[in-house]
Amino acid sequence: MKRSFLALAVAAGLFGGATAAQAQTTILNASFDVGRELFVDINPAFQSYWKGKSGQDVTVEQSHAGTSKQARSILEGLQADVVTFNQATDITALEKGGAVKAGWQSAFPNGASPYYSFPAFLVRQGNPKGIKDWGDLARDDVQIVFPNPKTSGNARYTYLAAYAWALKANGGDQEKAKDFVKTVLSHVPVFDTGGRGATTTFVERETGDVLITFEAETRGIQKEYGDRGFEVVVPPSSLKADFPVAVVDKVADARGTAEIAKGYLDFLYQPAAQDILAEHFYRPTLAEVAAKHQFPAVTLATIDEVFGGWDKANAEHFASGGILDTVFVNQ
Numbered sequence: 001m002k003r004s005f006l007a008l009a010v011a012a013g014l015f016g017g018a019t020a021a022q023a024q025t026t027i028l029n030a031s032f033d034v035g036r037e038l039f040v041d042i043n044p045a046f047q048s049y050w051k052g053k054s055g056q057d058v059t060v061e062q063s064h065a066g067t068s069k070q071a072r073s074i075l076e077g078l079q080a081d082v083v084t085f086n087q088a089t090d091i092t093a094l095e096k097g098g099a100v101k102a103g104w105q106s107a108f109p110n111g112a113s114p115y116y117s118f119p120a121f122l123v124r125q126g127n128p129k130g131i132k133d134w135g136d137l138a139r140d141d142v143q144i145v146f147p148n149p150k151t152s153g154n155a156r157y158t159y160l161a162a163y164a165w166a167l168k169a170n171g172g173d174q175e176k177a178k179d180f181v182k183t184v185l186s187h188v189p190v191f192d193t194g195g196r197g198a199t200t201t202f203v204e205r206e207t208g209d210v211l212i213t214f215e216a217e218t219r220g221i222q223k224e225y226g227d228r229g230f231e232v233v234v235p236p237s238s239l240k241a242d243f244p245v246a247v248v249d250k251v252a253d254a255r256g257t258a259e260i261a262k263g264y265l266d267f268l269y270q271p272a273a274q275d276i277l278a279e280h281f282y283r284p285t286l287a288e289v290a291a292k293h294q295f296p297a298v299t300l301a302t303i304d305e306v307f308g309g310w311d312k313a314n315a316e317h318f319a320s321g322g323i324l325d326t327v328f329v330n331q
Contacts, residue, residue, distance in 0.1 A: 027257050027264060028061045030070045030080035032153065032243070033194035034217045036062070038280045039084075045276060046267045050260065058260055066194040067153045074099055074248060081252045081261040084268075086214075087153035088244045089310045104246040113242035114268040115282040118300055119161045120215040120238065122202070122222065125229025129209045133235050134165035137210070138183045145208035147198045148191035149324055155195075158212045159185075159324065160313065161239035164306045168237075182327035203228070214241060219281035240300040243282070 031039060043060040050058050063070065063078065067085040074080050075097040083100075085091055088111075094100040105112045123131050129142050137144055147155040159181060166180035167173070192198045195213050199221060202211035210233075211218070218232045245265045252258040267273050274284040278293040307313035317323045 025057055025260075026059045026061060027081035027252075027260055028063060028079060029082050029084055029264070030063045030065075030074060030078060030248075031084045032067050032070075032086040033064055033196045034154065034199065034213065034220075035084065036064050036196075037220060038216075038277070038282065041276050041280070042268070042273060045272055046264055049267055049270070049272065050263055053263070056260075060264065064196075066147075066151050068093075068151060069193075071097075074251075079251050079255070080248050081255065081257045082245065082247055082264055084243065084245045084265075085153065086241060086243050087156065087310070088242065089314055090153060091244055091246045092310070094246070094248065099248050099250045100246050101249045105244070107247070108245060108265055109269055110285050111242065112244045112246060113285070114245060114265075115243050115274070115277045115284055117214040117216045117241050117243070117282055118238040118298065119158045119212050119241070120218050121233040121235065122211040122213070122218040123209065123231050123233055125231065127231050127233065131210050131233055134162055134237075135169065137162065137187065137212075138180060142187060142210065143189060143208045144184060144187045144210055144212060145190075145198050145202040146188065146212040147194050149318070149328070151193040152195060152198075154213060155191075155198075156318065157214075157239055157241045160303065160307065160317070163317075164239055164301050165235075165237060167306065178323060178327055185328055203230075215283075216281040234296045234298050237299040237301065239306070240302050 029039065039062050046060060047058055050056060063080060067087055067090040070083065071090040071093045074094060083091060083094070091100060091104060095102060095104060121131055123129070130136070131142065136142060146158045149155040149159045162184050163177050163181050166177035170176040189207060190201060192201055195217060198211060198213065199217065201207045203221060203225060215234065222230045222232050245268065247258065247261045247265065252261040271286060271289055274286045274289040278284050278289055283295060284290050303310055303313055
């Protein structure tokens with residue numbers, strides 16, 4: 001799945017030199033770090049769908065990284081026609097930077113989120129540390145792997161899910177919640193910049209007792225490495241992670257790809273795409289598709305319910321000098 005330097009250069013800025021015909025039939029999707037395998041299946045399905053709908057052949061290129069990094073790259077010139085992110089604030093950053101039009105969350109159903117997931121646990125064969133819930137992560141004998149909340153949207157969900165669990169477990173006591181996440185962070189031996197790097201640390205380097213990442217990623221790893229005996233642990237409660245999408249209007253309008261870009265994101269809500277999402281263990285928003293797939297029960301809190309929305313969560317937790325900085329010392 002690795003792209004060559006030349007391919008990355010094309011994705012990063014050479015679309016500007018493409019011919020008109022190329023510009024009309026090629027789009028770039030800038031996506032989250034662990035979404036590679038998903039879009040390997042989504043993109044050909046969209047190409048067939050679009051060919052049948054419009055008669056037009058279209059090529060979809062991919063770029064994957066932490067979504068905060070992707071947003072910065074787009075503002076610095078990455079010619080992405082669409083984004084499929086895992087955190088709304090990174091699209092809001094594109095809106096503030098003039099790359100995405102205001103009102104993007106009302107442009108598609110479900111607040112522009114066609115699917116969702118949540119932080120879950122992947123443990124080693126036999127679950128030797130007996131990890132079942134968030135509270136187990138504070139034990140001195142448990143070593144945890146997840147990426148850096150300063151660079152990864154995936155990790156910010158993990159951090160907030162742990163914080164939300166601690167708030168509920170301690171009757172809303174903020175100081176006890178801070179102490180809990182400080183302990184959890186202190187049990188992480190290395191902070192990778194993105195979710196895929198954390199997966200490599202856990203799986204290939206055999207570091208840690210538990211990997212925390214999106215449920216979809218835990219099940220994908222379990223399936224890919226069936227001979228390793230990894231076990232997925234869905235905690236009784238977690239934090240819902242919506243996966244928002246948007247057309248990068250500044251790029252799509254300039255390249256003449258706005259219609260295709262919108263069609264690509266519309267396709268993610270179609271039953272065919274929703275089935276593919278479910279097959280990759282993302283939870284679809286179409287009830288009839290979700291009913292066809294057996295997903296474990298879990299109680300999901302939301303960012304709005306616990307933290308008052310992403311704007312407030314960012315200001316209180318992730319801004320410079322915020323709660324994350326106070327519990328992330330010496331990390």
